[in-house]
Amino acid sequence: MRIKVSKRETISPTYRYLSPVIAVVLALLFGMVVLYITGFNPFTVYRAMWHGAFGSLYGLSETMVKAIPLMLCALGVGLAFRMLMWNIGAEGQLYMGAIGATWVALTLPDSSAYILIPLMIVAGMVLGGLWALLSAIPRAFLGVNEIITSLMLNHVAISIMEYLIHGPWKDPHGFGFPLTPVFSSAARLPTIGDSRVHYGLVLAFVAAIILFFVLKKTKWGYEVRVIGESPAVARYAGMNMARNIIIVMFISGALAGLAGMTEVSAIAGRLQRGLSPGYGYSAIIIAWLGKLNPVTIIVVSILFGALLVGGFSAQFIGVPAASVNMLQGSMLFFLLAAEFLGRYQFQLVPKKEAQSNE
Secondary structure, three states: OEEEEEEOOOOOHHHHHHHHHHHHHHHHHHHHHHHHHOOOOHHHHHHHHHHHHHOOHHHHHHHHHHHHHHHHHHHHHHHHHHOOOOOOOHHHHHHHHHHHHHHHHHHOOOOOHHHHHHHHHHHHHHHHHHHHHHHHHHHHHHOOOHHHHHHHHHHHHHHHHHHHHHOOOOOOOOOOOOEOOOOOHHHOOOEOOOOOOEOHHHHHHHHHHHHHHHHHHOHHHHHHHHHHHOHHHHHHOOOOHHHHHHHHHHHHHHHHHHHHHHHHHHHHOOOEOOOOOOHHHHHHHHHHHOOOOHHHHHHHHHHHHHHHHHHHHHHHHOOOOHHHHHHHHHHHHHHHHHHHHHHEEEEEEOHHHHHHHO
């Protein structure tokens, strides 16, 4: 007997929407096994993570704070993935957005919030979008693989940030630490109530609503979906592939840049190291778990924000911080496995029959 792998003619719509849930459940079960093997009670760990993320108003607010940049980055990469553009550079685009916002804050320190905040938003989005074009233009006109270029540009963006905080933007009163001067109060994105949740949450919700409407109701959104589902059909229909690649990647990078602006303005209050603990990379997993749908991406981002905050709480009982990365990685692994099983079927057939079919 031999195992024969064949592609399914159709994929069950129910399975398509259940596969992310299955992936999350399997990842949590896998995490339980790993925790148990390493000497921890998995129920105690998960209880601590849940309580840290949702057990108090403070925990809930911190979950939302962590979810905001994840939402914006995931919305950006999700849009690119819709058109089979593999933007792996959201991390670098986030940092470039933070650099753009910082430039405005340091250049116009005496301006009012009504001038500074909009300019910081625009600068962050434009710089993030332009950074994404460094991958989009070679792909659109030369066919250069955007996975490699966007990934490499992440390191370049972080190096630029390092140069600025060690050099021309270094705070002269910062006791030698690599960071910029503190922003003026007018350059700080307002928070909602007494919590640390800021209006970046509103920006993320608005972005999700606009993307959902554009993809579902507009001609351009239809082109994006057609190119993503069948590039050959799109070319036959006369759709401008290069133009759409440029537009999609710019918007993708702009959303990641907006995430950088919100982090540097609302949370850090200055440009510094460690601005992102990998939001741009986590956004890739979130986009796939959310099935590239802007609405479900928002929900999955909150889940990942809870994982980050819950991971901090779990450290108080001795669990390594890497456990969160392990859970995130296993979610992606099981999601890919679920996608494969949904697209292909396995059959046991006699060896002679399998060879004749080949």
